[in-house]
Amino acid sequence: MNNPFLWPDTTTLQAGRLWIGGCDTTALAEEYGTPLYLFDETTLRATMRAYRKAFAAAYPAECRIHYASKAFLNTAVAQIAAQESLGLDVVSAAELLTAQRAGLAAEHVHVHGNAKTADELLRALEYGVGAIVIDNRDEIARLAALTASRSTVQAVLLRIAPNVTGDTHAHISTGATDAKFGLPLDTLDAAVEQVLAAPGLRLIGLHAHIGSQLFEPEDLAEAVAVLVAQAARIRARYGVVIGEISPGGGLGVPYTADTPPADLGRYARTLAATLVEQCRVHGLTPLPRLTIEPGRSIVARAGVALYRVVARKPGYYLHIDGGMADNIRPALYGARYTALLANRAADPAGPPIHVAGRYCESGDVLLRDAPLGHAEPGDLLAVATSGAYTLSMASNYNLTPRPAVLLLTNGVARLIQRRETEADLLARDLWL
Ligand SMILES: Cc1ncc(COP(=O)(O)O)c(C=O)c1O
The missing domain is CATH 3.20.20.10 (Alanine racemase)
Structure with missing residues (x-):
């Protein structure tokens, strides 16, 4: 990786795809869904x-x-x-x-x-x-x-x-x-x-x-x-x-x-x-x-967040399937992050673009002016240094379930926290 201080120690690029802990993050996104938090043991x-x-x-x-x-x-x-x-x-x-x-x-x-x-x-x-x-x-x-x-x-x-x-x-x-x-x-x-x-x-x-x-x-x-x-x-x-x-x-x-x-x-x-x-x-x-x-x-650098690009506002925004409910830091105090497209990590960077979260707040912008490759809906965004004060401050804003968490070790991915379900979200509600 071009900056080892931002990504986990085991990070590599293989055939243009981001691998962490001996695991292909693109395959993990397919298997476990997104948003997905990966921790490198x-x-x-x-x-x-x-x-x-x-x-x-x-x-x-x-x-x-x-x-x-x-x-x-x-x-x-x-x-x-x-x-x-x-x-x-x-x-x-x-x-x-x-x-x-x-x-x-x-x-x-x-x-x-x-x-x-x-x-x-x-x-x-x-x-x-x-x-x-x-x-x-x-x-x-x-x-x-x-x-x-x-x-x-x-x-x-x-x-x-x-x-x-x-x-x-x-x-x-x-x-x-x-x-x-x-x-x-x-x-x-x-x-x-x-x-x-x-x-x-x-x-x-x-x-x-x-x-x-x-x-x-x-x-x-x-x-x-x-x-x-x-x-x-x-x-x-x-x-x-x-x-x-x-x-x-x-x-x-x-x-x-x-x-x-x-x-x-x-x-x-x-x-x-x-x-x-x-x-x-x-x-x-x-x-x-x-x-x-x-x-x-x-814990910060051990963690990488993985999101799916859902839609675009060309020239302005990529819209992803997570954001301020799993990582409030950019909205709360302007925190900055570094990201790449996990499934096309070797693509040359295009013009800087903002990455908007899916939540109903205009402050829900996860990255500003990110130098990413050209992204289409379905592509995967990996955000580095996402391990600290992200999930621990997560919410269910817009009634969205909190992400799953995987621990990656020598090519093995273990689910250490399952994704919240809609049933989890409604479990506390009582009928009138
Ligand atoms: C009492 C106390 N100790 C330790 C910490 C950890 O700080 P940090 O995550 O910056 O190392 C905090 C964080 O706010 C704290 O309140």
């Missing part, structure tokens, strides 16, 4: 391993990689994460259930969210998760009440809003004091006191997540420095040892050829070096556990 596992290796090499103490499952989750993906010794971050009861079904050890599951319900908290307590990452003081009160009569003590991290913002789109920037997530620094002590007063809770760490699609590790390192400074202050004031520092996820991926890939090694080294140095400066020993929560950078 080789790329997924290699990325997970690269993360573990990079941080193990960079950080001299314990380090954990937790896949942020909001990027894309189903049982098979959770199983792969568990097999690759990754933990999982979950945000809802069903994400928690998926972790359980996939056999993840409870201690490797962290529960996130700014509005966790009492039911979700109870489910997390019953599963015995490794930690609940507390977002706000109301949550502490709720958790304190839920844990008061339990025999086990629940480990918690406090999520701070470090007032560090990375260079990314406002919709995915989360580190400012006025962002919706995390405790403003001037409320941290009150939160610590609240946790310390709850016999059912044990404060083990501090967390921050400043945003997504970040390319400068220095921004993330700044958050690490704030976390360590707060950990040192908490130890001095309350005598509590903060044993875990979690600077979240956020590493970016290229979606188009004009963006160079992020350097995972540099990211790991920058975060680890900052943590070691800041602990030295503040006299914090032993070194805390470092927990990293990548989502997008684990």
